[in-house]
Amino acid sequence: MNQGYVTFRKNYLQVSFTLRKEYYSRFTFEQWKLWEGLWEIIEGLPYPLSHLKSVRHQIVNGEILSELQIHFRRNKLYASFMPVDWKISDDTIVVPDAIVVSKHELGDFIAITPAIVFEVISASTESKDRELKYRIYEQQKVRYYVIVDPKKNLAEIYQLCEKGFELKKKTRDEKFFFELEQYNFEFNFNNIWD
Numbered sequence: 001m002n003q004g005y006v007t008f009r010k011n012y013l014q015v016s017f018t019l020r021k022e023y024y025s026r027f028t029f030e031q032w033k034l035w036e037g038l039w040e041i042i043e044g045l046p047y048p049l050s051h052l053k054s055v056r057h058q059i060v061n062g063e064i065l066s067e068l069q070i071h072f073r074r075n076k077l078y079a080s081f082m083p084v085d086w087k088i089s090d091d092t093i094v095v096p097d098a099i100v101v102s103k104h105e106l107g108d109f110i111a112i113t114p115a116i117v118f119e120v121i122s123a124s125t126e127s128k129d130r131e132l133k134y135r136i137y138e139q140q141k142v143r144y145y146v147i148v149d150p151k152k153n154l155a156e157i158y159q160l161c162e163k164g165f166e167l168k169k170k171t172r173d174e175k176f177f178f179e180l181e182q183y184n185f186e187f188n189f190n191n192i193w194d
Helices: 055-072 126-139
Strands: 005-010 017-019 041-044 045-048 080-082 086-089 090-096 100-101 118-122 144-149 156-160 164-171 175-179 184-188
Touching: 041 126, 055 080, 055 100, 055 118, 055 184, 090 126, 118 126, 126 144, 126 164, 164 175
Parallel strands: 118 144
Antiparallel strands: 005 017, 041 045, 041 090, 080 100, 086 090, 100 118, 144 156, 156 164, 175 184
């Protein structure tokens, strides 16, 4: 891609156009706070969160949170949320489907790197979740990134290692042992499918 251009794609609209970087506005956290609806900003570019309207998405995401709550409901060190705003920088605010984060610095939004991020993919978010967010979460040093595909009933668990994320397991119905800095727990993926 030419360094002087940015390409915008909206798969569900089948629209693609390219603008020179000096012709588009980069949005910030202060602007984002005023917007209606659910949006993410990644490197200043807005992304609508239309996938949250899917019933299947919400069912699977709710089951992920239920499974996490077994371990974190009364945990003094970590908390789990779905979905929640994570402010990475002034021009990057993402809304992961579910996270596990340290309780030490919680406020109106998450400002620290979560230990675990879950993203439930859909046709309109798959490339963003597998490429753009994968790169962001890796750069932010998220310990585990879990990509959940509700159509295939499949979860991919990536763990941060020396060279970046490594795929540790693909599973439909197995348990996975997450090792955090001060807490370890077993997550049963069989429990998240309806």
